[in-house]
Amino acid sequence: MSQDWEIAIQRTINNNVPRVHRILENHKYILDLAKKLREAKMRVLSDLETYVEQTLESVKRTGGNAYFVNNAEEAKEIVGKIVGKGKIVVFGKSMVAYESGIRKYLQQLGNEVWETDLGEFLIQLADEPPSHIIAPAVHMTKERVAKLLKEKLGFDVSESSSHEELVQKVREFLRNKFLSANVGITGANAVAADVGSIVLVENEGNIRMSTVVPPVHIAIVGVEKIVPTLEDALIEALVQAAYAGLYPPTYINVTSGPSSTGDIEMKRVSPAHGPKEFHLILVDNGRLKASKDPILREALLCIRCGRCHLHCPIYRILDGNWGDAPYSGPMGAMWSYIIYNDYKPALYCTHSGNCKEVCPMKINIPRVLEYIKYMGNKQRSDK
Numbered sequence: 001m002s003q004d005w006e007i008a009i010q011r012t013i014n015n016n017v018p019r020v021h022r023i024l025e026n027h028k029y030i031l032d033l034a035k036k037l038r039e040a041k042m043r044v045l046s047d048l049e050t051y052v053e054q055t056l057e058s059v060k061r062t063g064g065n066a067y068f069v070n071n072a073e074e075a076k077e078i079v080g081k082i083v084g085k086g087k088i089v090v091f092g093k094s095m096v097a098y099e100s101g102i103r104k105y106l107q108q109l110g111n112e113v114w115e116t117d118l119g120e121f122l123i124q125l126a127d128e129p130p131s132h133i134i135a136p137a138v139h140m141t142k143e144r145v146a147k148l149l150k151e152k153l154g155f156d157v158s159e160s161s162s163h164e165e166l167v168q169k170v171r172e173f174l175r176n177k178f179l180s181a182n183v184g185i186t187g188a189n190a191v192a193a194d195v196g197s198i199v200l201v202e203n204e205g206n207i208r209m210s211t212v213v214p215p216v217h218i219a220i221v222g223v224e225k226i227v228p229t230l231e232d233a234l235i236e237a238l239v240q241a242a243y244a245g246l247y248p249p250t251y252i253n254v255t256s257g258p259s260s261t262g263d264i265e266m267k268r269v270s271p272a273h274g275p276k277e278f279h280l281i282l283v284d285n286g287r288l289k290a291s292k293d294p295i296l297r298e299a300l301l302c303i304r305c306g307r308c309h310l311h312c313p314i315y316r317i318l319d320g321n322w323g324d325a326p327y328s329g330p331m332g333a334m335w336s337y338i339i340y341n342d343y344k345p346a347l348y349c350t351h352s353g354n355c356k357e358v359c360p361m362k363i364n365i366p367r368v369l370e371y372i373k374y375m376g377n378k379q380r381s382d383k
């Protein structure tokens with residue numbers, strides 16, 4: 001175990017775990033919202049194909065473009081056609097874009113690509129996989145971040161620089177990238193099937209910039225993020241923020257098609273000041289198959305709050321190197337199997353059960369992992 005990691009993760013636990021407890025204690029309605037959200041997501045997962053169709057139709061009604069893709073290759077092909085070559089691209093945070101290898105693919109095409117979520121930006125600079133689902137650079141201490149920024153970008157910082165100074169330097173650097181970007185690429189916390197809106201929750205403001213400043217916005221999202229209504233999507237944003245320990249969130253963004261205005265005779269026309277084009281790419285990559293399995297289906301309820309990681313003894317002793325990037329920790333052990341057909345991360349689980357206790361969606365993670373172990377053993381003995 002690296003000492004750097006040990007220090008970084010201990011600081012993270014100290015900062016995050018008591019804060020989530022306080023949030024849930026002070027805002028008890030979040031528990032009811034989480035229950036309601038689980039029920040809404042279960043409805044979708046029991047008939048996912050129908051909800052995919054409904055979502056595609058709804059996005060088109062708002063003036064957006066919507067696509068369903070089976071796998072990463074198809075996702076890359078569509079994104080490559082929309083972006084082209086020689087562009088500046090800013091990424092908000094999209095796990096599915098990472099899963100599909102979109103950033104590296106766009107770079108190979110000759111585009112300048114920047115991650116703008118601070119954690120993602122740091123792992124891009126370090127060329128390392130993320131170690132946590134919402135805080136990808138959680139394995140880096142402040143001192144290591146300073147060293148990295150100095151080495152890779154020549155920033156005038158040192159190991160004694162404060163958190164605030166480091167963030168300010170990145171802010172100055174990325175501000176120009178946002179303003180000159182041709183395309184913004186994000187994920188979504190939730191997609192509303194009834195109206196075709198995507199909802200994104202964040203604190204940095206980078207998602208707001210990525211979705212509004214460039215003339216083209218592409219959202220790359222797993223099909224399991226579909227919820228029945230915009231109300232459910234907004235509930236997901238609140239629940240995710242609370243269980244991530246960042247409540248109230250600084251921003252909740254709703255995007256429904258390209259920018260528009262109704263200011264002349266109240267006729268709604270597009271575009272206005274924001275993007276001229278909005279593209280939603282819904283990615284399957286194993287999710288539809290999982291939705292048909294009564295045990296694996298549970299894993300698709302995950303809202304990526306990252307709470308299970310910090311309560312898991314195995315995540316802590318494995319240096320964060322648990323799961324196939326970008327999926328880590330207990331949720332990552334489930335998702336590594338769903339997306340990459342890799343059962344090995346599940347084998348590390350010792351079934352302490354903490355993850356199930358703290359999960360807002362009440363996913364029975366130990367049971368899912370036990371099932372994946374069984375499926376993995378079966379795969380091996382069938383060979």
Ligand code: SF4
Binds near residue numbers: 362
């Ligand atoms: S499995 Fe549960 S606790 Fe873990 S990230 Fe997903 S929703 Fe959060």
